[in-house]
Structure formats: C-alpha cells, structure tokens
Amino acid sequence: MDEIKLIQIKEEILTDNDRAARELRRKLTENKTFLVNLMSSPGAGKTTLLLQTAAVMKQTYKTGVIEADIDSMVDAEKIREAGVESVQLRTGGFCHLDSLMVKQGLEALGSDTFDLVFIENVGNLVCPAEFDTGAIKNVMILSVPEGDDKPLKYPLMFSTCDVLIVNKTDMLSLTDFDMDRLRGHISRLNPTMKIFEVSAKTGQGIPQWTEWLKGELSAFLT
Amino acid sequence: MDEIKLIQIKEEILTDNDRAARELRRKLTENKTFLVNLMSSPGAGKTTLLLQTAAVMKQTYKTGVIEADIDSMVDAEKIREAGVESVQLRTGGFCHLDSLMVKQGLEALGSDTFDLVFIENVGNLVCPAEFDTGAIKNVMILSVPEGDDKPLKYPLMFSTCDVLIVNKTDMLSLTDFDMDRLRGHISRLNPTMKIFEVSAKTGQGIPQWTEWLKGELSAFLT
Numbered sequence: 365m366d367e368i369k370l371i372q373i374k375e376e377i378l379t380d381n382d383r384a385a386r387e388l389r390r391k392l393t394e395n396k397t398f399l400v401n402l403m404s405s406p407g408a409g410k411t412t413l414l415l416q417t418a419a420v421m422k423q424t425y426k427t428g429v430i431e432a433d434i435d436s437m438v439d440a441e442k443i444r445e446a447g448v449e450s451v452q453l454r455t456g457g458f459c460h461l462d463s464l465m466v467k468q469g470l471e472a473l474g475s476d477t478f479d480l481v482f483i484e485n486v487g488n489l490v491c492p493a494e495f496d497t498g499a500i501k502n503v504m505i506l507s508v509p510e511g512d513d514k515p516l517k518y519p520l521m522f523s524t525c526d527v528l529i530v531n532k533t534d535m536l537s538l539t540d541f542d543m544d545r546l547r548g549h550i551s552r553l554n555p556t557m558k559i560f561e562v563s564a565k566t567g568q569g570i571p572q573w574t575e576w577l578k579g580e581l582s583a584f585l586t
Numbered sequence: 587m588d589e590i591k592l593i594q595i596k597e598e599i600l601t602d603n604d605r606a607a608r609e610l611r612r613k614l615t616e617n618k619t620f621l622v623n624l625m626s627s628p629g630a631g632k633t634t635l636l637l638q639t640a641a642v643m644k645q646t647y648k649t650g651v652i653e654a655d656i657d658s659m660v661d662a663e664k665i666r667e668a669g670v671e672s673v674q675l676r677t678g679g680f681c682h683l684d685s686l687m688v689k690q691g692l693e694a695l696g697s698d699t700f701d702l703v704f705i706e707n708v709g710n711l712v713c714p715a716e717f718d719t720g721a722i723k724n725v726m727i728l729s730v731p732e733g734d735d736k737p738l739k740y741p742l743m744f745s746t747c748d749v750l751i752v753n754k755t756d757m758l759s760l761t762d763f764d765m766d767r768l769r770g771h772i773s774r775l776n777p778t779m780k781i782f783e784v785s786a787k788t789g790q791g792i793p794q795w796t797e798w799l800k801g802e803l804s805a806f807l808t
Contacts, residue, residue, distance in 0.1 A: 406736055513660065
C-alpha cells in the first residue's frame with residue numbers, strides 16, 4: 365500500500381466580520397453588557413448547561429439569551445419557560461453566527477439594559493470558531509461521549525475559546541475518555557484555557573463554573 | 587415578557603456543485619464504484635463504525651476510504667492500520683467536502699479499480715448536508731448521547747440521507763433517549779429513511795447494516 369496521500373484545500377477568511385466584531389465588543393464594553401458566546405457540537409448539552417447557568421446568574425445579574433437554531437424554536441422556548449428572556453435567531457441553514465447576526469439579536473433583546481447575555485451558537489465545532497461574534501468571552505462545551513481526541517481534530521475551536529466546559533462527566537465510567545489526555549492536548553494548544561468538569565444533568569461542577577463567571581462579570585462591571 | 591422575536595437570515599446555495607456532483611455520480615455508476623458519504627457530528631463514532639464496516643465489506647469487495655479532516659491524519663492512519671486503503675483530504679478549515687474535493691480524493695485513491703469507497707466527511711451536521719458529494723448513498727450517524735431531538739434541529743441532514751445509523755446504543759440506559767420519539771421525527775421528515783440501531787463499540791447491529799449494504803452493492807454492481 366502506498367503512503368497516505370494528502371491534498372491541501374485552501375481556506376478563505378472574512379476580515380470584514382472581524383472588524384465589525386471588534387466594534388461590537390467595544391460598544392458592549394462601554395455599555396457594560398457581558399456577552400458570552402457558547403459553542404459546541406450538536407447534542408453536547410448547550411441548552412441544559414445554559415438553563416443551569418442562567419438560573420444561578422439571574423439571581424444577581426439581568427441575564428438574557430440569544431438562541432441560534434437552524435430551523436426550530438425548541439431551545440428558545442425552553443429558556444423562556446425557565447423565566448429567562450430570549451430571542452431566537454433562525455439561521456435558515458447557516459452554519460454559524462457572525463457579528464452582524466449577533467448585533468441584530470442584541471437589538472431584538474434590547475441588550476442595553478442587560479448585564480449578561482449568552483449566545484447559544486449553532487451546534488458545530490468548525491464554522492463558529494472562524495467567526496468572531498463580538499463576544500467578551502468564548503466558551504465551548506465538549507461532552508464526554510465525543511471523546512478526548514477532539515482538540516486534535518478541531519484545533520481552531522479549542523484555540524479560540526477562553527473556557528472549556530467538559531460536560532456529561534456522569535458518563536465518564538462508560539467511555540474510555542481520559543481527562544489527563546484531554547488536558548495534555550489543551551496544554552499544548554491553548555495553555556491558558558480555563559477548564560471546568562461539569563455534569564449539567566446532575567448539577568455537578570456548576571457552582572465552580574458559575575463562581576468563576578461571577579468573578580469575571582464583577583471585574584467587567586466595575 | 588414579550589413574545590420570542592424571530593430574525594430570518596438568508597441562505598446561499600451553490601448550484602455549480604450540484605452539477606459537478608451529478609456528473610461525478612454518473613461516472614461512478616458507469617465505472618461500478620459505489621460511493622458512500624458518511625456524515626455525523628464530531629465524536630458520533632464515524633471512524634469506529636467505518637473500521638467495523640470496512641472489515642466486513644473488504645472480504646467481498648475491494649474497499650477504500652477517503653478521510654476528511656481539518657487538521658490531522660489520525661483517522662486515515664487508523665484505517666490504514668486496519669489494512670484498508672485510504673487517502674486523507676486535509677481540508678484546512680473547510681467545514682464540508684464538495685464534489686470537487688471528493689473527485690480529487692477518488693483520483694488519489696485510484697478509485698477506478700474499487701467496488702466500494704467510503705467518504706468520512708467532516709464532523710458537522712450542518713454544512714455537509716448542503717453539498718452533494720456525488721455519492722451514490724448518503725449515510726448519517728446519530729449517536730445516542732446527542733439526543734433524540736436532533737432531527738428537529740438539523741432537518742436538512744436528516745432529510746438528505748438515505749440511511750440513519752443510530753450509534754452508541756450501549757449508552758441508551760444512561761440517557762433519556764427515546765427511540766420511538768426519534769422514529770416519529772424521522773417518519774415525518776424522511777419516511778423512506780432506512781434506520782439501523784448499532785453499537786460500533788460492541789459490534790451489535792453491524793451485521794444488519796452490512797447485510798443491507800451488501801444487498802445494495804450487489805444490485806448496483808450487476
């Protein structure tokens with residue numbers, strides 16, 4: 365058998381979005397609205413984590429959610445039922461959010477009066493990593509069943525984010541997921557990345573994550 | 587609280603790719619090469635399923651694999667170690683494969699002499715659904731931990747594929763995944779979709795899936 369052949373395919377990068385995102389971040393900083401962009405694969409548990417997180421944060425801060433979904437409003441409805449204000453961006457096939465879409469979402473929400481807004485990005489580990497949304501912090505969720513090798517395969521996502529939440533830790537015993545191996549990959553790709561081990565289902569680890577978030581938020585607001 | 591606001595964002599569709607894909611499919615049919623496009627979220631188990639499937643199929647058919655990966659050659663190496671010829675398409679950030687990339691992969695593999703070629707597409711439930719690769723059959727994997735609601739959120743992927751493989755059934759008891767609810771969503775979206783319940787880890791369900799594939803292949807080759 366021959367050696368594995370390798371074909372490189374070039375990438376296009378949109379710099380207009382970067383400019384608009386920087387401008388949006390500047391305005392958010394001025395208005396004291398802390399925008400958190402939450403990204404993950406489909407089914408990693410973004411909505412469940414968001415529900416748990418918002419339940420804690422809204423006790424202290426005015427909290428809102430911008431939901432992105434390709435073709436449904438399921439998530440926004442769940443969020444609203446939990447008493448958190450939300451808008452739904454129905455992306456109609458788009459694979460990511462860009463800063464213009466997020467800006468529209470913030471305007472629809474009336475974000476000026478909010479301390480904290482979460483974006484639940486499209487479930488996708490590829491495209492959302494390339495588009496700066498203007499968020500103050502980028503947070504990704506990796507769920508245990510996806511495997512500890514994902515930083516090798518989606519390096520841009522793992523490099524871009526400030527925080528990694530390892531979710532579904534209640535499933536650890538059923539898989540060969542190795543937390544040390546994951547931490548090894550991360551330490552090479554993004555050594556300053558903050559890592560939280562969480563089970564959004566059982567609530568384990570949520571206090572550590574929300575305490576950290578409160579610390580960031582209080583520094584941002586003062 | 588106001589009603590949830592909804593903002594529609596338009597989609598662009600590339601028809602050039604569709605034309606090239608049709609032409610590629612015509613040639614594959616003429617050359618008797620059965621091309622299967624395998625799609626899923628990151629971590630749903632594409633590579634493990636592919637290893638199990640190729641191990642069975644290569645006993646009867648000359649089988650090859652085109653691996654797409656953003657930035658690693660991990661999967662192609664695993665496939666080669668299992669004695670299956672493979673080429674690696676390193677997409678350099680691309681979120682999907684199109685028919686031109688697949689054509690390059692087929693040429694690099696020397697697909698004319700192959701009966702069966704699998705494409706392992708980029709781990710992504712959004713973009714790959716929009717790009718016809720020229721494959722004869724489109725197969726998707728949904729893993730149990732992702733949840734039974736995914737057809738509501740990624741309807742194009744579930745509508746486009748001929749086959750759904752529900753993987754990681756060994757994790758069913760740990761989740762609230764409801765197979766009947768999933769089948770209900772599918773029957774509304776894509777009633778002719780063929781569904782296999784599989785655990786690529788334990789091997790459960792692999793015979794049913796590979797028997798079906800052999801039937802399709804034998805009809806195609808005669």
